[in-house]
Amino acid sequence: EPEVTQTPSHQVTQMGQEVILRCVPISNHLYFYWYRQILGQKVEFLVSFYNNEISEKSEIFDDQFSVERPDGSNFTLKIRSTKLEDSAMYFCASKVSTDTQYFGPGTRLTVL
């Protein structure tokens, strides 16, 4: 059964460094999402992406964040200059045109 995959599973970085989190959505899916979950808290929406552009973003998704679909299979989230408060689990999700979003296993980002 097709799955959303994410790499790396765990990323440790120094404050101020750039990180790129990678996702491979399910191949026939058209809508892509990033969510974030700070430890012990609920899952929060960051950004949605459709037809090669951002369709919606949350207040969390400020100028330090960007997304890209560079090659038709990968979907990336870049954080330009990481802060301590960016430490969280980052989930990628995708869907076709129907209702259900399928989540990847997540990338745990630790900012030191």
Add this chain to the structure above:
Amino acid sequence: AQTVTQSQPEMSVQEAETVTLSCTYDTSENNYYLFWYKQPPSRQMILVIRQEAYKQQNATENRFSVNFQKAAKSFSLKISDSQLGDTAMYFCAFRANFGNEKLTFGTGTRLTIIP
């Protein structure tokens, strides 16, 4: 804006018993979807069950069923014959039915199945 409320931070139940997790939501939309996701210790988000608001019949998936009360904006999850593998965080989520609308999650209920 939509909000989702889960008022039970933690619950525990004996193996093989039935447990019900509560969820309420607030929206001005008439057409939407509701979901329950499970997050085991591995932290992966796994879809448990979904309900379309225009369907009056409650969704069922094996041991999992929902009680959807649209007028009351209530969406509870019932787990029958609970198993040790059901131990996880359970998140209720809402999605309006248009375009690429995002999921809005509740704060979760930590469910522990006791052997």
